[in-house]
Amino acid sequence: MSPQPSAAVVTTIDDTWRAWIAENLIFGSPPNTLAQILIRHGVPQAMAIAEVDAAARSPYLRGADRLKRRLAKHDWALDVQRKLNCLRPSTVEHCHRISAEDFLARHYRTNWPVIITGMLDAWPAMQRWNFDYFREHYGEREVEVQFGRNADANHELNSIAHKKRMRFGDYVDLVRASDASNDFYMTANNDSTNRQALAGLWNDIVPLPEYLDPAKPGGFFWFGPKGTITPSHHDLTNNLMAQVIGSKRLLLIPTGELPNLYNFRHCFTPVDGRHIDLAQFPDMARVQMLECVIEPGDLLFLPVGWWHFVEGLAASVTMTFTNFCWDNDFYSNYPAEHYF
Numbered sequence: 001m002s003p004q005p006s007a008a009v010v011t012t013i014d015d016t017w018r019a020w021i022a023e024n025l026i027f028g029s030p031p032n033t034l035a036q037i038l039i040r041h042g043v044p045q046a047m048a049i050a051e052v053d054a055a056a057r058s059p060y061l062r063g064a065d066r067l068k069r070r071l072a073k074h075d076w077a078l079d080v081q082r083k084l085n086c087l088r089p090s091t092v093e094h095c096h097r098i099s100a101e102d103f104l105a106r107h108y109r110t111n112w113p114v115i116i117t118g119m120l121d122a123w124p125a126m127q128r129w130n131f132d133y134f135r136e137h138y139g140e141r142e143v144e145v146q147f148g149r150n151a152d153a154n155h156e157l158n159s160i161a162h163k164k165r166m167r168f169g170d171y172v173d174l175v176r177a178s179d180a181s182n183d184f185y186m187t188a189n190n191d192s193t194n195r196q197a198l199a200g201l202w203n204d205i206v207p208l209p210e211y212l213d214p215a216k217p218g219g220f221f222w223f224g225p226k227g228t229i230t231p232s233h234h235d236l237t238n239n240l241m242a243q244v245i246g247s248k249r250l251l252l253i254p255t256g257e258l259p260n261l262y263n264f265r266h267c268f269t270p271v272d273g274r275h276i277d278l279a280q281f282p283d284m285a286r287v288q289m290l291e292c293v294i295e296p297g298d299l300l301f302l303p304v305g306w307w308h309f310v311e312g313l314a315a316s317v318t319m320t321f322t323n324f325c326w327d328n329d330f331y332s333n334y335p336a337e338h339y340f
């Protein structure tokens with residue numbers, strides 16, 4: 001069932017509630033269940049039943065039913081892919097220094113993740129980067145960080161409201177002194193400020209021409225304490241995650257699982273990757289999930305459309321890249337309206 005329009009007492013059934021009734025009838029919720037929800041919100045019983053009944057008999061709803069069948073056909077096509085995916089192992093394969101041809105053939109082109117090892121051996125960052133190095137070389141720079149995340153369950157959706165500027169040295173000290181916390185995290189959302197402020201760090205990484213196009217600038221810097229949580233979402237591009245410091249746990253879900261993911265808003269799902277509540281989200285029971293941990297030196301290929309939940313298992317630094325050698329524009333044709 002789609003989320004209810006408001007938690008407040010309903011004095012009159014307005015068009016927002018009518019749209020909710022219509023949507024849920026189209027997708028198969030029993031009329032009585034919908035009437036009971038209206039009654040729980042304060043609508044008199046006779047009015048609730050009459051409203052749901054009128055909606056169920058509406059010819060407009062019959063028109064919308066055609067759209068539902070078309071959508072069901074799209075879901076069927078995704079389910080074909082989903083069932084075939086289930087024939088694959090549900091662990092993320094580790095490959096040592098995979099060639100461009102193999103990476104393209106076995107992962108990029110097939111929308112399937114892989115952890116590549118051995119590609120970051122030549123990165124000076126692997127030896128140089130630590131709290132003291134950051135402090136010594138960039139401590140005075142003003143950077144931007146996501147802050148106050150604990151107080152906001154939708155901190156990713158509301159990312160603009162959580163931006164805060166501070167000295168990089170102070171942020172390094174905060175991470176160093178912190179126990180597990182998700183309250184602050186330097187993420188790709190802070191990229192426009194930090195790419196300039198910390199530009200020198202990009203000299204410590206070596207382009208990966210097997211997979212990335214050196215002509216396109218790239219690299220997002222993620223730095224946070226143990227305990228950072230990036231809620232389940234999918235990207236609109238393929239993404240390469242290079243783990244430099246610390247480790248992260250990821251829960252990965254293939255693109256074709258979309259119909260089971262309760263995706264009502266943009267690229268997010270309300271399903272919590274730490275604890276999947278099957279009573280609230282029963283469709284999750286059939287979802288194929290791959291769990292993995294990335295360690296320093298690992299490169300994780302995150303295919304476009306794959307849902308991922310990410311948890312910092314230690315204070316960590318990750319660089320992510322989207323400047324692949326191959327077509328990576330999956331955003332130009334993304335729906336403009338983000339409520340689904």
Ligand SMILES: O=C(O)CCC(=O)C(=O)O
Pocket residue numbers: 188222228229230235239248308310311318320
């Ligand atoms: O490392 C993280 O916390 C999240 C990375 C991520 O979700 C992304 O790059 O899309």
